[in-house]
Amino acid sequence: MNLTTSKILVQGMMEPMGSRYVPLMMNYGTPIAAGISPGHRGETIGGIPVFDMVEQAIESLGAIDTSVILVQPYLVLDAALEAMAAGIRQLVIVTESVPPLDMVRLTRKAEATGTIVIGSSSPGIIVPGELLLGIHPAEFYRPGSIGLISRSGTLIYEVALTLTQAGLGQSIAISIGGDRILGSSYDYWLNYLQQDLRTEAIVLVGEIGGDSEEQAAKHITQAIDKPVIAYIAGRTAPRRQVMGHSSAVITTQITDFDADLGTFDRKIAAMKQAKIPVADRPSQIPDLLKKALAHKKPTLQA
Amino acid sequence: MNLTTSKILVQGMMEPMGSRYVPLMMNYGTPIAAGISPGHRGETIGGIPVFDMVEQAIESLGAIDTSVILVQPYLVLDAALEAMAAGIRQLVIVTESVPPLDMVRLTRKAEATGTIVIGSSSPGIIVPGELLLGIHPAEFYRPGSIGLISRSGTLIYEVALTLTQAGLGQSIAISIGGDRILGSSYDYWLNYLQQDLRTEAIVLVGEIGGDSEEQAAKHITQAIDKPVIAYIAGRTAPRRQVMGHSSAVITTQITDFDADLGTFDRKIAAMKQAKIPVADRPSQIPDLLKKALAHKKPTLQA
């Protein structure tokens, strides 16, 4: 992901999420070059031109790096394929509840074309003070040196707010998304944060379901040497198995949380094994971070 | 295409074409390592073991270079995808009348995996005296230095026979296939013959329909410096347009020849423009070849 030289597009410009969130992104200084909404060519929103198709925008404005996708769930796949066909290689899918098989096809194409996909069902990326690619509430964030990654939306806001209130600003915050099939993994973003010069420590805000936190813990042991603090939500979440006759076999789902089973205990165990401190509530994260940074700093300066 | 170190598989071993043509290939000395026919694992034909799936054969025998596909038309796509998934990168599809949209999907996958596909509807490749990958009648061919390419089946036999009778042996003969959508083009095989050390001259046996002869003529001007002789069948073939209300627009079909329009005159004009001598009957090809070789040889030795 390249966030520095981004020329940005919004797909779904004239649809409900577009008209709601584009002003937020613009106000934050995000360089939105164009919006896409078929049939609306020639219109503008806050001075930003609208085109019928992505390729039209590129023809008129030159290459685009990133598209923020805000179209309705059943149109996300097509919007993403359109963007990839036009050469865009960074996609942020904010829309929630994209059908899983659409995401399978989308991510397969993304892999084939070398496209980075954030989401679906992601508030996107915020670089506090610089860039908002998505719908993070800007007022919760302050520039700083803590990198945040999560699958959640509002929970990453909560953690950011807690850090901000504790005087710990953020270098970047990324939600990889809450839908079942996601375009990018924790691992990709851990590597990004590892290389990001401004990031001094990382907070991984996980939740039950799936095994991405377990994978991330392994990956941290192997490839990340910046301090990492974890928090996992869902210790007391109600469970319901929905898989069928041999239901315990592969996967189960947590009622109303749209998350496959990956129990809290298993995730905590994985973090412990990777020697990653786990906060038992969001408000404990700043303390753990401060400890980790104090411990780490001499090494970094040595 | 690599024909020298080939370990070869036949898909459709126990089906009608398999049992008919595998003995011909074996008798010609073609190194057939295994046959595939689901449900027939453990059986053998002429000492060649049969497996249920390609990957099973590879597990047992090691990597395979080439598969000759003899399954029924509606199963060709799956057989080819199975072979490609198992790592085979050279396919010869003998089966005729594969549905065009199956070939679209097949060739798209072949491009993505770097697989060379001959056919569909091709008698395959013969290297006289060495190798038969397909169904060419071996007795018409003799080893020599003329490379033959064609879209036809029996017509390439006719030309080979004419050459053999005139004392001109063949280095290799390839039919790219007679179906509408083909895996490889004349251009690919012209390049192959250009690089093939044994080939001194090339005969392109074309026919009306499509524009592959026109493309080949252009390609010859640009990339081939060995002598090329052409023959085009279909000067007097009956025509029928089948496209619809605006039928003359894109394409027409020649009754019963399953060939889109590419008129004889257009093809001859393309050959003339590329300064390629055109035989007006098969029996004229040997003379034209001898002339071209006589003319060319001093240059080659200079």
Added chain:
Amino acid sequence: MDLLEYQAKALFREMGIPVLPSQRIDHCRDLKGLKIPYPVVLKSQVYTGGRGKAGGVKFVANTIDAIAAAQAIFNLPIMGQYPEVLLAEAKYDAQQELYLAVLLDRTTRCPLLLGSIAGGSETDLTMKQLQQVQVDQEFSSFYARRLALKMNLSGELIQSVSAIVEKMYRLFVSKDLDLIEINPLGVSRSGDVMALDGKVTVNDEALGRHPDLNGLQGQLPTRSPASLRSILNFIPLEGNIGVLCNGAGLTMATLDLLHKAGGKPAGFVNLGREGRYGLSPEQLQIQIEQGLELLKQAKGVKVILVNLLSSIVSASDIASAIASYLQRQPYNHRAPQIIVRLVGNEFASAQEMLMAIEVPTLDHLDDAIAKVVSLSKSKLA
């Protein structure tokens, strides 16, 4: 959304997966018009497994037995569920019973084909016994054959079983399923195969583009994605604190904090993320009111915690939605006490507005949790 066996089998039949002649029985009297020759199997149509062991499956040889058995099954709850219909089906003489399934593997982002030669209702299948094939590229029949070989099938069964797997896969994709399972797939002495029991789970998010399936739930079919509709659910738990929150992660964190502080959630309403395509700021306000109403009516709720974070709806707009809801309520001294946690630039005005109508409003989550838990334990129960 889970389908009942008879609904799953209707899909199987449509796709050409062989199923036995069968008939849906809504009332015992329907058995008089049975068109399937005896002996017949009567099966309870419930959403849970294990009905065989529970007595929900009975073989009957004539109408009199059938009516008696049907009465028994209609009155037999399985895991708490009474069947609304039974399925009467022909008997099948299976020599062998296989397990087959297709589902989506979240980690690899690939559909998975599953199979075992040890199928049947008695089998306790585990990951290890099941053979798996990842569909890592566009599907083609050879993936199904790969499963058949892994299951150690041979001869003609390779083709007949892989043909079933292929049809299951086509159904999986064409109907956006989360799961399609045949267990058992009966294999007769002559090698014919038959789907004897089946389970289908439809993906809820894709339901809007399958009006045929959507109608199976008894709702009116709709073509809009689930996230465009705004049906809120109250998920009941066993305590006395109701939670109104937005986003799964934040809701789970809030429940965890309540437990940690010694509180007991009575249940929650999750308004969902802000990425919900159709959710406008106005709708969020309406949903806040609907959520509060659901919590008020829920059993055992003594205190309500509202914990909402938003990037486009300000704290004071949330506060006014809460205030407007409360002001429309008739006075009831037993109504649950509401504690609100809000944040953001407009917190002060929001707090003022809510304090005026005696709704404690805090901006620190831990403080709000402490307050709620303490209230939930107070004598005013």
Added chain:
Amino acid sequence: MDLLEYQAKALFREMGIPVLPSQRIDHCRDLKGLKIPYPVVLKSQVYTGGRGKAGGVKFVANTIDAIAAAQAIFNLPIMGQYPEVLLAEAKYDAQQELYLAVLLDRTTRCPLLLGSIAGGSETDLTMKQLQQVQVDQEFSSFYARRLALKMNLSGELIQSVSAIVEKMYRLFVSKDLDLIEINPLGVSRSGDVMALDGKVTVNDEALGRHPDLNGLQGQLPTRSPASLRSILNFIPLEGNIGVLCNGAGLTMATLDLLHKAGGKPAGFVNLGREGRYGLSPEQLQIQIEQGLELLKQAKGVKVILVNLLSSIVSASDIASAIASYLQRQPYNHRAPQIIVRLVGNEFASAQEMLMAIEVPTLDHLDDAIAKVVSLSKSKLA
């Protein structure tokens, strides 16, 4: 295989492409039971274009006019074809008429979407006026929007026209079509679209896996690929030499050689390549006999040239198939003379066998051609 307009429209309706209310008319008397309100359009159902100019389309305002018009159309040949049915259809007031098509481009091996804002029956579309979009990857709706933009559509027509193109594409793929064309697509004053005329060509090779379409030709539907069946066709030309050959290329070369030598082919039977999946050596022999019979019965055939090359059927097997056919024929001095061209190791024995029954047999193609042409010009006509 071409479909008639009413058959194409049945597919359109199935796929959700809007078509007008219409009714198939087999006899003039069917018009008495017409369920579509007048005014109505009656259209000749023939496989060729240009029926409008030829008088095959008539607007009628009442039953009396309709019956008169129908009688006229039933008796009007269009390019030599009489209609077996008419289509009665409601009238539509189109503000604009577009042309849309999907077909497969052989050179690029991609489906092509075609469109023009200058549609309608009067239009003489050329390549240049048509906008093209190559579907170079798996299809998605944006390809259809790309066409709409190239056609210079704007506003809501982008979505409504691209929705039609998308449905055409889905039909193209799901039914293995060679061509699907809507011309014109009517656009009403309010921006609604309607497929006013349509043309569908089904791919013959894939017909075996679409029994629903296969049945439209009046044959029994079959699930086997065309190449597994063995229906031979005689393609008539205008001379007096019948040709029995195998393979399109060799057949064309043989016809060319006959022409070049001054001969005139009366038609040919192409037995097809040896790559035809189902063609066993035994079947080739049967087909030789069938082919000879077709040529014998064909109009104007005076001489027959048999030119067959095979890698698995020897010259002597071919010779004995010809001999066995001829020996079963009753003597007829007007039966066409057969000249056989054969090659291969067994040529000598084949020649001997055929010479014995007075069938000239040669191994050089040019010699055989010369012999046939000379016979075709001899007085014994």
